[in-house]
Every structure is written in C-alpha cells, then in structure tokens.
Amino acid sequence: MPHAPAGTGPRRRTLLAAAALAPLAAAGCTAQDGPGTRAHGPQAPPKDALIMVIRHAEHPYAGATGEDPEGNEDPGFLAGRGWRRAAELPRLFPPGRRSSLPRPAAIFAAGGKARAAPAHSRQTVEALAKALGTPVRSQFAIGAEAALAHSALAAPTPVLVCWERAGIPRLVRALGAHQVRGVPAAWPDRHDLVWTFTRTRGVWSFRELPQHLLPGDA
Template identity: 50%
Template sequence: MTRASGPSRRTVLLGLALAAPVVAAGCGGKGDQQSASASAPPADPGHDTTVMIIRHGERPRSGDPGFDEAGKQDKKSLTRQGWERSHALPRLFAATANTTRAPASSGSARTALPRPATLYAAADRGPHAGAHRMRQTVTPLGEALHVGVNTEFAEGREKELAAAALSAASPVLICWEHSKIPAIVEALGAAQVTGVPQDWPDRFDLVWVFTRRAGTWTFRSVPQHLLSGDA
C-alpha cells in the first residue's frame, strides 16, 4: 500500500513546538511588560565612597606672614602655624593603620579617620593658579602615605573636582579654599544632608567627612586636635 503524501505526524508536532514561544511572546501583553520592568535592577546610585574635606592651614594675617618651602616670605604660603599643622596632619590618619585610636592633645580620644587613598589640592601653578597653601598643607601627608597630591583642578572647577573625587579610589581627601568648599559639597550631591553647614566656619582645625552607602550620604564634622590652640 502506498503511504499518503503530505507531512508526517512527527513533522507537524515539531512545527507546533517551534511556533509555541512565538505565540506566547505575542500574547504577553501589557501585563508581561510591567512584570519585566518591575524586575529590572534600579539605576546605579554610584559606588560607596568616603570624601573628606579640609581647609588649608593657617594663612597670613597682619603681623603673621607666610613663608614658602625655602623660608622666604610669601603671601600665598602658610604661616609658621600653618606649616606646623601641615606637618602634624599625618598623625590624624596614622592611628587607622592598626585600627587604634590616637589620644588627642587634650587627653580625649580622637575620632578615627580613614587613611586617604587619593589626595586633591587646588592648582597653584598655571594660568588659573591660586595660592600654594592647599598643596603645602597636604604635601607632608602625601609623603607619609606615599600618595601623590593631585593638583589638576583649579579653584572654580569644583564640579569637575567632585566628579573626579566620586570616581577616584576611596577614601578621598580634598584640601581647598574654605569659601569654595560649599560648591564642592553641592557638586557631590550632599548639600542637603542633615548637619551640613551652609558655609565653612572660621576654623582651620576641622575635617568634614561625607560617606555614601547604597546611594545615601551621611555627614560628620571631626575636630583635628593637632595643635594646642585647636578647639
């Protein structure tokens, strides 16, 4: 007997199996689109980081001149007390090397601060250069930590500085002109965090610490307690 022409049963079943996913995809409708959207990961809020900001050391005032690295009077450099602060600054972070807390000059425990992995200071060379005080303040710290001081950004480029700091190796320490520090905080996206002052106070002995975890910033202000006159 001659077998009837046309597709075999096996061929028909195989064709139906291949067509099934196409039909299912076409009938998913709006409900399936909403389900896929709900399961998509949220936008990346940025990696966790810590950004610390300090003001440069003491600046020249009437009867208290500044001096450059060679000891020559220079109005753009630190005063003698500013240089003392600069050379004392490594002690502020040395305690965290073995997770201990160093005693402050007043006898109380100093709040531990993370050792910076990245250092920034305002540019003091080039067409947009400012004073030397920012670089001078953190140079001894960079030498102690074996970390170079990045002076790529001049005052007025706080937005670019903040963007670089957020992508740099953390923790980050920025030494800047105090009147421009609020612009850095704004560019970081941390200006509205609870406790952040609108302006830097008239002090040289503070560290502002901004920590971002899971996209949320927190803030604390830490006194340095490095010199005898520090609050």
C-alpha cells in the same frame, strides 16, 4: 515556465514569518532582542564612598607674609602656624585603627597657578602625601568643584580633599550631600576641622571632627 502552486511564494513566506513573530511581540520582545538583552529595571545605587574635606592650613593674614620652607618671607606660602599644621597632618591619619579617620587612598588639592589658596592647599597636604606615598591630584582649579566631585567619587576611597574655604560649599553641593542633616551652609573661619561625608547604599551622612594637632585647636 511552470507556475508556483497557489499559496506559495514570497507573499506566503512573509505572512508565515509575521505569524511566527506575533507571540514574541505580544510578550514585549522585538526581533532585535537576544539572549543577552537585559530587562529594564531599578538601577543599582552608586558605590559607597568616604570623602574627607579639610580647609588649607593657616595662611598669612592681612599685613603679614608667609614663609617658604627656608623661613624666608613670601606671600605665596603658608604662615608659620600653617607649616606646623601641615607637618603634623600625618598624625591625623595613623596606621591601623588608632584614629576615627581612615588613611586616605587618594588626595586632592586645589590646582592652578595663583600664589594663594591653590598653593596653600597643595602645601598643606605635601607632607601627608609623602608619608603615605600617595600623589597629590591637583588638576582642578578653584571653581571647578563639579569636576572635582566627579573625580573624587570615582577615585579609590577614602578620599581627602584640601580646598579653599569659599569653594567647599560648592564641592558639597556637587557631591549631592548639601541637604544632609547637620551640614553647615559655609565653612567657618577655622583651619582645625575635618568634614567627613559617607555614602552608604546611595545615602549620605555627615560628621564634623576636630583635628587637635596644634595648641589652640578646638
């Protein structure tokens, strides 16, 4: 069998391949790098968002009962004033530019089977959702504010969230907006406010607005 000439064969080819790859390695490339590989660099800021938060409308206080849509007493429903607020809520989001609040593209309300705050939250936004032709998203129970925040930030903006008073600070924290200047540590004992959280180029800002829907609203 004839012998291969000196300097040829698998070993020589391996050495030549290694020599060819050396400049690529020096440039920070690897054999797996291809034309479509992205260089690592600063990540783009999260998308802009507008999250509007309201507390559910007035509920029965101790010693009182709520009313179902037919006017029958039922503790699982809003109080009479709460139903009036819910009916007027569409006025808070008029079409066009007649309001400082834009019409929500997505509406979230507390979910769950409890006949208390979750039901009150859904009852509060039912008339608004019907007026806007937007479904109420109620897949998150009170206590699941982290999941709610994730879904709200992924939803079409603007977003309206109707929630229970004690859970609103948890939602604000889950959004990452709890350290914004002016954000209260807790929701006050009121039903006539709107908290707006606007994220622009990754930076949150906050405003508190009155509803002015019913006599006696601040």
